[in-house]
Amino acid sequence: MVGLVIVSHSDSLAKSVVELTKIMASNAQIVSAGGLEDGSFGTSFEKIKAAIESVYTDDGVLVLMDMGSAVMTTEMVIEMLEDKKVEMVDCPLVEGAVVASIDAAAGMDFEAIKADLSKVGGTRKF
C-alpha cells in the first residue's frame, strides 16, 4: 500500500488531518510530521524523514505539505532518500489527504493516486 505523510508547521494540525482521514479510510498507512521536536511551530527534517521511513514500502510514499519551509524541508529529505520512491504532491492539504487515503486504502498505485490528487485543487466547493 502506498504510504502517506502529512507535513505541517503545526503538530496538532498535521495530527488532526491524519485523524480526519481515518473516518473514511481507517486502514490507510498515513502518519503526521508536524512542528518541531519540542512541539513548537516549524518543520523538522528529522521528523519528516522518520515519518516517511515509518510508512515506506516498495509501493512508495506520497507527501502532502502545507506551505514554505514544509515544502523546502520535505524536498531536502527526498533528495537525501534519493534511491527511494517518495514524491511531494502539490494539492490542498485536507482534501488531498482525504482523497489520497481513500485511494491508498483501496489499493490504488502511486501514479494513480498522484493523478487523482492533481485534480483536487481544481475541484470547486460550491
Place this chain on the structure above:
Amino acid sequence: MADSKKVLKIIQAISLKMEEQKDYLTELDQPIGDSDHGINLGRGFAAVNEKLSGLEGKDIGTILKTVGMTLVSTVGGASGPLYGSAFMKAGQAMAGKEDADITDFLTIIKTAIEAVELRGKAVVEEATMLDAMVPSYQAMEQAVKEGKAAEEVLNAGVKAAWSGAEHTKDLIATKGRASYVGERGLGHQDPGATSYSFMLEEISKVTG
C-alpha cells in the same frame, strides 16, 4: 584570505552574531512572516557552534558542508533549507581546500546564490535574501575586476548587501510567507536579506 582555521573563526563569529541579533531578526519577521527568523537562526547556529571544535583540522569544504547539514536539521523554518543548501553547495565547491582566496570566496557566494534560487524558486526583486546576496556578489566581482585588495572587496560587498536589504522595503514579496501579506509588506525590511548582510559583515570583520 582565509585558511580552514579562519573559516572556523568566521563561522563562530556568525553564530555569535545570530544569537546577538536574534530578537531583532524575529522582530523584522513579525509584520511580514511567522515571527521565527531570529529564533530559528539562533537555534541553528547554536547547534553549529557546538560542532565547531569537532571540525578543527578539516578542510573548508567539509566545514561548510557540516554547517549546512546542521542548519537543515535544526533551524525549523525556511531559512534552514535555504541557508542549509547554500552552505552545503558552497562546501561542495570548496571540497578538499585548506585555503580560500578572494576568487574562491566569490565562487562560494555565487554557488550559495544558485542554491538559494533553486531551493526557494526565487529571483531578485522578490524581497528575499537574494536581494542582498546578488548585489553584494556583483559589487565584489566588480571590485575584484578593478584589482582591489580582499579587504576592500569585502567592504564593497557588505555595503551593497545592506543597501540591498534596505531596498527590500520597496518591494512587494512574491515568495514565502510575506507573499500572503502582499503590498502591506511595503516599508518592511526582509529578515533574510538582513541576516545575510550580518553574515557577510562578520566575514569581512574576521578576515579584514
